[in-house]
Amino acid sequence: MxxxxxxxxxxxxxxxxxxxxxxxxxxxxxxxxxxxxxxxxxxxxxxxxxxxxxxxxxxxxxxxxxxxxxxxxxxxxxxxxxxxxxxSGANTQHGSSPAPGVTPAKRKFTASTTTLTPLKSSPLSEKNGTFATRTDAGKVLETLNGEIEIQLADVTSEKAKITAFMHIKKYQYRTMRQVLLEASEYLDERIERFADLVQEQLAEEIRKSDKPDEVLVTAVERLSNPAAITHDDVIVVGRIVSDSVHAADLSKVNETSVLLETSRRIGSGARVPLKLSLEPHTQGNHQGWFSLFPGQIVALRGCNPSGTTFIVREVLALPELPFAVSPLRTLHQTASLPTRMIIAKGPFSTHDDLAFAPLTELIDQSISAQADVVILLGPFIDTTHPLLVDPDALPYAGLNTLEDLFRASITAELRRLEAALPTVQTFLIPESGEREAVQRHVSFPCPPVGDAKKALGMPKRSKWLSNPAFVAVNSSVLAIANIDVLMQISKVEYLHRAGTNDIFERNILARAVKNLLQQRSLYPVFPGQPDIPLEVSYLGLAEMSVARPDILIVPSEQRYFAKVVDNVVAINPGALTKLRAAGTYAVVDIAPLQEAKNAIAASEETENELMFHKVWERCRVDIKKI
Known part of the structure; x- marks a missing residue:
């Protein structure tokens, strides 16, 4: 040594x-x-x-x-x-073997006869009590809109009105049956939709201009093919791709490897190399910087004098999603009361224990905070947990399956939560991929856990949601994607810096959230990360096509945060556990909308008047240590 x-x-x-x-x-x-x-x-x-x-x-x-x-x-x-x-134990014989030709009986779980008695602590928990001996539990690590005073309504009232915006039947597709033609049609239609949006935006600019740009007038009539020879500037729309043929983790673009893929109608699906020759102060809303990543839809202004390379002069800003609005009558009924939400991302047990002590602590905090809504993001039973291979490490007796473990630990805590808070509503969103033990549908997008719901013994007010999910809580629209899209964008993104002090140029997380909103999708990266099987034909289920959400929940391995990006409250609650240590969770308080609270519906016309939700002004987020 x-x-x-x-x-x-x-x-x-x-x-x-x-x-x-x-x-x-x-x-x-x-x-x-x-x-x-x-x-x-x-x-x-x-x-x-x-x-x-x-x-x-x-x-x-x-x-x-x-x-x-x-x-x-x-x-x-x-x-x-x-x-x-x-x-070493694979060939070790435990107990006596059955007689030759006799098949051992399969053990079954019987709720009336099996007693779930806690056993001794897990063998690794004695070595390191990091979670149990933590000294900063409940510490507020980050706060958004800390000046907002927290107000609690009557806990006995039914105050959380929930509305889902998903067509669950569309999520229940059969996996491993992806048709290449259907996938290519979706990718092509996505380019065409953005092309139509860009043309509408340019037409609006022409209507407002005294001297319309000739290039804009031409683009409104017909967008150009970037592969065609053009000596004058034209406007094109396409998808950013890398010249790499490897997986998405190796498909990082840079100035010399970026290509533009056209739609079939405009350019027969051709891929054209791009040369970034940007003019000063002409990059999208005069911000001076821009970012590119594979799968991103962009609108460019430039020319192709040689027919081989499109020279980019300007990166045009894409049309933004409108704000979410609701009738005044609806807001008066739902948004006039405060709302408190608890958001936590799994794993819910540390790597040295399977007793789910962090989840127990989270439920205690939810009860103490009198939460209206609790949102739990998987994995719930992590298949990569090191103690799952050791039966002696299980904290309860009589567990034969992973569903038994879920019922004995997570379901029991959910029942305790509902017993303490009769009006609370809990939503569980599975993680896409192989880590989620209770979800048999591993592709993204994925449906709620359906066939296992009865076996898991879920209480009445605990509901499974799809991944991604779009719901409204008291008229506040939430978009939730339980997939690490922020990490994926950061791995493959190319940033053209302008040396400004712009927050989006400096902050990679805020920039990634802005990209999600601009691309109108909760997973715009293509190709996706290798460990998540994407059903490309169904990625439209992850699109934000009508309006931008009020709150965007995007859990990630990146650092926890709560930010306002383009008037959208973006939250990464962090993981509840980090290996053997305690992690973080988010407490979201939404104050009443005063305009709706004080409004007096004098007539039917006033009741039907549309009003912005303005959640970014009345939402407080605290990131806390569990």
Whole structure:
């Protein structure tokens, strides 16, 4: 083992490195047999992973960062040990074998005879009580609109009015039956829809202009084919693609690898290389910067004098979605009362335990806060949990299936929540992918958990929603996508910087949310990430086609946040658990809409008057430590 003099990190972190940081680095080296150079490379890799597209300097080396790195090392070590134990025990005989030719009877779960008695704590929980010994539980880490005073209505009243905007039957398609023709038709129709929107926007600009631009007039009549030879500027609409033939994680675009794919009608689906030769102060709303990623629909102004490369002079701003509105009569009935929501993203158990202590704490906080709505985002039973391979690690006796574990842990907590708050409404949204044990439909978009609902014993006021989901809570429209689209955009995005102090140029998360709103989709990236099977033909179910939502819930492995982007409240609650440590959740308070609260419907005409929801002005969000 290297000595302290040999283990110093000063050559890597600088001579002015804090002594406490140096001590923690030495502890990591001693615990995991790492040399200073090995630790430095792992530390830099972890910082790059957290920074995403931002500069690595935005992720300084702190005590908290080293604690997270230690947890990551420990989790990797435990997974390795679990695999070794599973491999060594695969051929080990437990108990007596049945007689030859006799098939052992399958154990069944019987609710009336099986007692779910908690057993001893999980074997790994004794080594590290990170969650149990936390000292900052309930700490507010970030607040949006902190000046809004929190008001609670009568807890006994039925105050949360829920309206769903999904056609559930459309989500219940059969997987592994994707037809390439249908997928290509959807991709082509998406370009055509944006082309129509761009033409309508240009026509509106011409009507408002005293001297309309000749290029705009031509574009309103007919958008041009970017593959055709043009010496004068024209306007084109298409999809950004990369010249890479690999998966989406390798399809990052840059100035030299970006292509524009046309629709069949305009350009026969041709792909044309783009050359970014932008004029100063002409990039979309004069903001000076823009971002590109595979799957993005863009409107460009430029020319193709050679017939081989389209020279981009300007990136046009796409038409924005209108704000959500409701009749004054409806808002007077629903938006005149305060609303409190609790939003949490799984996993709901730490990696060293399957007792679901974080979920129990979350339910306690929901009861204490008198929540009107609780939104839980999967995974609920994480198939990658290291203790699921060890039957002795299960916290209850008599569990034969993962559904039994769900019923014994999660369903029990939901029943306790409803017993304490008779008017609360809970929504569960499964995660798309292989991690969600209770969802048999792994593709995105995915339907609610249907056939397993009875087996899971869900209480009356707990409902499964599709992924993605569009619902209105007291007239506040929520769009929810339980898929890490923010991380995916940050991996493949190319940012053209202009050196401005614009928040969207500096903040990758705000920029990703803005891209979702501009693209009118909760998953605009194409191709998608390799670990999530996309049903391209049904991606229209993830589109925001009518109006922008009031609240956009986009859970991600990126840092938790609550921001107002284009008058939309965007929330990433973070994960409730992080390996063996406590995570975060979001508390959302929506104050009453005073215009609706004070309105007096003098006539039927006044009652039917449409009014903006203005949730961004009356919504407070607190990101809290569980």
């Amino acid at each position: 290297p000595s302290i003099e040999q283990s110093t990190m000063a050559p890597y972190l600088g001579d002015n490195v804090d002594q406490e940081i140096e001590t923690m680095c030495q502890s990591l080296q001693n615990s995991y047999a790492l040399s200073p150079s090995d630790l430095f490379y792992k530390l830099e890799s972890y910082r790059l992973e957290l920074a995403g597209k931002s500069d690595i300097s935005t992720v300084p080396v702190t005590k908290e960062l080293l604690d997270d790195l230690r947890q990551k090392f420990q989790a990797q070590l435990e997974r390795k040990q679990m695999k070794q134990r599973a491999a």
